[in-house]
Amino acid sequence: MKALSSRRELLLRLGTGAGVAALTGQAVASLRSLVPNVSYDAPTTVKLGPTAEFPDGLKFLPEQRLFVFREGKTFHAISAVCTHLGCTVRAEALARPEEKAVEGGTLRLTHRFLCPCHGSEYSGDGGNVAGPAPRPLTWYRLSVSPDDEQLVVDLADPVEPADPEGRLNLA
Ligand code: FES
Structure with a gap:
């Protein structure tokens, strides 16, 4: 038992x-x-294409909401995201380009930026000049990928507007 x-x-x-x-x-x-095993966040470092695909002047990249400017061998990138509430600003060509002295050279301003949502205005270097925008448009650091020579932006690496670090010189 x-x-x-x-x-x-x-x-x-x-x-x-x-x-x-x-x-x-x-x-x-x-x-x-x-x-999660993977990150679904958008990558912050984005290849934008070969530098040859960027003609002198401005090129708007809608996917990255980014303006890339080229003047000869010098490039800089300015965000198209309005610093008020995040609408996409549009670029408007200036009747006469302006020159602005900045540390380490001169910046040729060919456009200004206008926000369609609440009327903010930005100068060609991204400075907020009118409307409710509290800050300038963000500049991002550009580089060239060593493996395929594409222009690369790091959207997690903002730089001060017109900071020499924000201008990529391929000369
Ligand atoms: S979102 Fe641009 S002015 Fe409000």
Whole structure:
């Protein structure tokens, strides 16, 4: 009788142990599923294309919401995201380009930027000059990819407007 009871106890314990192990495994799997294996965030470093595809002047890249300017061998990039509430600003060509002295050279301003949402205006170097925009448009650092010579922007690496660091010179 005692042997039967201890066998029953053993089976009960084994069953309970198996149940606890199964529940623990299930709980771990459920918790693990909450942690993604991949990041769905957009990459911050983006290849924009070969430098030859950027003619002198301005090129708007809608996907990155970015204006890339080229003057000879010098490039700079200004965000098209309005610093008020994030609408996409549009560029308007100036009747007469302006020159602005900046550290390390001169910036040729060919456009100004206008926000269609609440009327903010920005100068050609991205400075906020009218409307509710609280800050200048963001400049981003550009580089050239060593493997395929494409222009690369790092959208996580803003630079001060007109900072020499924000101008890429390929000379
Ligand atoms: S979002 Fe540009 S002015 Fe409001």
